[in-house]
Amino acid sequence: MFEELRSLMESGALTEEQADTVHAAYKSRIEKADNEAAKYRTKLKEVESSYETKIEEQKQELEEKISEARKAGETEIVEKYETKLSTILAEKSELEEKAKSATIEAFVSKAVAEMKPANPYLASLAIKENLDIDGDNVFIKLGDERLSFDSGVKKLFEEKKIDVVSVGNAGSGAGNGGGSGGNKTVSKSDFLSMSPRQQADLRAQNPKIMSELK
Incomplete structure (x- = not known):
């Protein structure tokens, strides 16, 4: 979205004022979607909580x-119940992992929408790499420092020098992001600048990434 606006401004098809108006409308839609997503996550959490209670019971x-x-020496019955218990514990572990993944995606999506990185994909990887989840609380861990999510993301962008898109400035947003907007195109320099963990995540998501680097 931000790349398209910048291109239109550079070509003279849109004035800065018009671009700001379009961006404001787009931001409003994002906020509305965030609110709807928040309601859905609340409902989902209620359902998960109810299910977790049943599993615990x-x-x-x-x-x-x-x-x-x-105590009664009924070995076969013990084995039968232990098998059922293993299944229950596996279901509980799977549910917890799904809830954790959903929480991560929700927080990362919100941060990307608010910060507007030039390369959302690389920014998402950086955020996920520094996430620290403690129960229902989500933090950003930078070295020995543990920060609240919002302030942590801002500091992360500063420390990692993650470029952001400025709608009012047609010349910004290149640099580390590669001007790729919302796609997942990664240049060779982008890949080499990643941490080993980020590179591994990228290879897992796209096994052909090495042959696609430019």
């Missing part, structure tokens, strides 16, 4: 039955 019930069966 089943876990406690099975543990009690296993204990009783052991």
